[in-house]
Amino acid sequence: MDRKIKVLFVCVHNSARSQMAEAFLNALYGDRFEAMSAGLEPGALNPYVVRAMQEVGVDISNAKTKSVFELYKAGYIYSYVITVCDPEAAERCPTFPGVTKRLHWSFPDPSQAKGSDEEKMAMVRSVRDAIRQQIEAWAPTVVERALKV
Template sequence: MADKFRVLFVCANNDVRSLMAEALLRHTDAEHFEAFSAGIAAGEVDPRTLESLDHIGIATTGLRSKAIDEFEGQQFDYVITLCDKSSGEAERMPASGEVMVWNFEDPVTSERHDPFRHALQEIHDRVNMFATVKTRH
C-alpha cells in the first residue's frame, strides 16, 4: 500500500467535533488514512466527547486538544474544517492538497435532545462517506 492519506480536521477549539472526526476516521479506515485534529486555539476536551466515543466503542486513547500551530510546516492531503469559525481561518491552515468545509452544529451550544450523540452520528456518517469516496479505485 502506498503512503496513507494525511487528514487534518480543524475546529475552533479542538474540544468536540474535530476530535470526534479524528477518532472516527482512525476507527473507520486506519489502513488508508492518518487522522489528526487541531483547533484554531487549543481548548479543554469536553468530557462528553470522550463519553460519546466510548459509548459506541471508539478508542479515545491519546486524544487531546491541540492548536493548529502544532502542525506548522506539515503537509496534509486533506484539511477539513468542521465549523464556520475554522473555515474563516484558512490562511492559518497547513499546506494541503484539498481543503474541505463540513459544517456541524456545536453540540455544546445545541438545544437538540442528546446533542453529542447527534453530532457523533452526523460526523460518523460523513467520515464513512469520505473514506469510501477517497479509497474507491
C-alpha cells in the same frame, strides 16, 4: 496504496467535532488514512464527547487538544484539511503547504448543548452520528480515487 492519506480535521477548540472526526477516520479507515485534529484556539476535551464516543466503542479520553498553527509551523503536510466548524471560523485556518485539498463540513458545536445531562448527551450523540456518517460516505470515495491514480 503504500502510503496513508494524511487528513487534518480542524475546529475552533479541538475539543469535540474535530476530535470525533479524527477518531472515527482512524478507527474505521486507519489502514488507508492517518488523521489528526487541531483547533484554532485549543481548549479542553469535552467530557460529553468522551462519553458519547465511549458509547460506540471509541476511547478518546487520553486525546490531547492541539493548535492548528503549531502543526502548520512544524511543517506538517496533509492531503486534506477538513474544517468541521462554522464557515466563519473555518476562514481563519492557515493554508497548509503542498497539494492540500480543503473541505468544509459544518456540524453543530457540542459545547453549545443546553438543558439536562440527557438533553446535552442527545445533542452530542446527534453530532457524533452525523460526523460518522460523513466519514463513512467520504472516505471510500477518496480511497477509490487514490487507487485509480
